[in-house]
Amino acid sequence: MPEAHPYIPNSVPGIKARMLQEIGAKDTEELYAAIPERLRHPGLLDLPAPLRSEYALRRHVEALLSRNESCSTTLSFLGGGCWQHYVPAVCDEVGNRAEFVTAYYGETYTDHGKLQALFEYASMIGELVELDAVSQPTYDWGTAAATAISMASRLTGRRVALVPESISPERRSIVEGYCEPKLEIRSIPFDPATGLVDLAALRGLVSAETACVYFENPGYLGTIETQAAEIAALARAAGALTVVGVDAISLGVLEAPPRYGADLVCGELQSLGVHMHYGGGLAGFVATPDEERYVAEYPTFLVGLAPTAVEGEYGFGEVVWERMSYVQRGESSEYAGTTQNLWAIVAGCYLALLGPKGLAELGQGIMQRAQYAARRLGELPGVEAPALSSPFFKELVVRFDGTGKTVAAINQALRAHGIFGGKDLSAEFPQLGQSALYCVTEVHRKTDIDRLVETLSEVIA
């Protein structure tokens, strides 16, 4: 190195020399004597030349990133598992705090604040889903569903999980890949007219082999599963558990799943004040009753509150550490690791800001906007909106068959007008024809929805 690097204090040659002398080595090469010559990489790596000044680095990366078109400047209706919601400034402030951003695996005494924030996240999710045990984050909703289903299998000693055909194919791939071959994932058909689970088919599928029935509220196609209690009753009658996946932001207006029969709940946190980050904003959770047999099956970190030597003082630590793969190693039923704790802290902060009334108002406003969008879009010639007849939360299937145009062509034309149209469903769900999944949230004003409708009317003409 020609000069000291700003990130490496001891890159100063004089300091290095003193340290080498102190340890009795003549040069740094000597420190690598344990690595045989045949394993050494000869010479320098072939990498791009460094940008030594922070300014040059910033210019270089910013120039690359400037080729992205973000949803903050383009009107977007994309959803389907990652959603554009408003991120309060306080969430950004908390999520950007260097103490939280640069903490890691600190424990009771030196990361007390981080652990309290994580305990509070779990506590607030516990209030949303009305369950007493809540996991620390999983990677995303898909891995949360995979874990909840796996837990249900171990709890029941059964090896078949029933999952609606209407869930996101991406999530299905995560769940199937994770669960097989330990358990088998079987599909429950859905009604393409309503978006609901086919109850008659489910009756035929549920059996003494069924570990759990999994469904989502709202589902990938946006609809609210109105037969939730019937599904849970069918599962219970067969001795199976009910696992419900939720988009957490819906729970100001939608019922807490245990009230309609859910045993385990899982879902996504990204909607709670976390930027989309090209999908990197996702974070999942699992919640269950606080019973020993349930808690024993969690593979995730579990932050618990415990007393300290000082009366009334709260401390935090890991609940039943022995259950984790860090201890079980090759005997683990599921692995654990670093996931998405920063987003759990932010999601907790978001729920604290919104409060019960804010979350209810937000959910209501989202539903009103989505219904307004459906009504306006449905007025366009050849457009069916909503294409599924069940009530929906923030996403709706819009069918373009009557326009004679493909979703791909429509979306390309919309993009030319500065709009990201809804997600193309034609490959994922051919039975829905040329349909797209439109997502409407509190970030959309009436003028935004009207602009979409007006632009679409030109595009499909």
Next chain:
Amino acid sequence: MTLRPFHQASWNEPIILELPREGERGIAVPEVEEEIAAAVGDGVSRIPAALRRSAPPALPELSQPHVLRHYLRLSQETLGEAVNIHLGLGTCTMKYSPRVNEELIRSPEVADLHPEQDDETVQGMLEVMYRFERILCEISGLDRFTFQPGGGSQAVYANARMIRAYQEARGQGHRDEILTTIFSHPCDAAGPATMGYKLVTLYPDERGYPSLEAVKAAVSERTAGLMITNPEDTGIFNPEIDRIVELVHEAGGLAHYDQANANGILGITRAREAGFDLCQFNLHKTFSSPHCSMGMPCGASGVAAELARFLPSPTVEYDGSRYYLDYERPDSIGKVRAYHGVPATVVRSYAWVMSLGAEGLREVAEVAVLNNNYLAKKVSGIPGFSVSYAETNLDRRLEQIRYSLARLAEDTGVTTVEVAAKTADYGVAQYFPSHEPWLVPEPMTLEPSESFSKADLDTYAEILADISRQAYEDPQLVKRGPERSTVHRLDAAALDDPERWALTWRAYVRKRERRKRA
């Protein structure tokens, strides 16, 4: 040297859910235009009664300044890398995360991208991912990488999935064993175990790594692969690593190189030269992305060319004029995580490598190893502290060391857990003793990356020396726990007691009331 007196922030913040709820609001939600309400009504009447929220969630009711104050106080009670000499978390590679990289990923061009935007609208992001893939290919010598795994453990798991896919594709799906070593990261065992693999764990001989004879005895026609960390948790580099890989290959298995802790070997030795088929880097460790309280990680999974067809989908490709995502990959293992992993972390790590170049990366490695050996000299001189395998393996350790405080415990009764807790009184994050099982008695694992100065290392060694002095003079001083930290000695037994553990405030209140009644 004299240590500066310290006291950690200790706000005694209430749990946010126990604060009074009297209707304060933290933020107003966007108003719905009258025309919308007039057109569709109240919106929520569409929800069938049984699915409509029947009781509002008992969330906090706090004004905005109080929410902010609460969280900032919690942040002050957190010793992140940015505010302390954070070298105690061995195996975690705590290092400086450049602020400029944080600013870059907070731009709307990263933060506000939807993962299903058309490729044409994310050319910058795809180019960064493509470029960084080329960089990791050069650093590892392997041929392709994916950034989809959302962490190091998930990358190991993804690689185990690819091992299975490979074995099945060549009619060897019956191979049901994975080899690992006890000093490899636990996820090297737990990842494949999740898939149903049986784990065969190799134990070290007196040198700190398994003998080739032990490896020979362990491989068989049931071996699907090897998943091994090197340098292992002890900081000892296994010089026979390529021989081990050969033995696994001869038996028909694949070999995965866990490179989570590659900080001491960047540009020095690579997966390619050691013969590995797969590897993984943790961008939130070696590649400087911040650890985010255990968040925003990226496990970059790399494979040799013949395994590329099994990589999770999509891959990032370049046709000479545009970057695109390729989903047409019939042999892919599919998805391990939604979308594209945590791409912001790829941006950070790309920027970090671009600030260093090849010479800079080598400087990182050399200084990390120098720092470790310098600190070892100091720490091994402290009464009661020693380097594990010091008598039977004289090789220099690379980027980290597993020490033993067995002598201290024997002499004074003070354990490594108590010493780690006591470090909180000095303003440094509790150190990491060891992964399980504790093969090294009373372990302590330190990893002084390149981000720490000579003065930092001197200070840290002095802190340990001070605790050692106390332990020998008056063990109770150490055993009663931290006294200048946020909280005092934890009653950890409550965490294993179903009657007392509390994962949520509602559970805590329920159990507290039950105890009061009893």
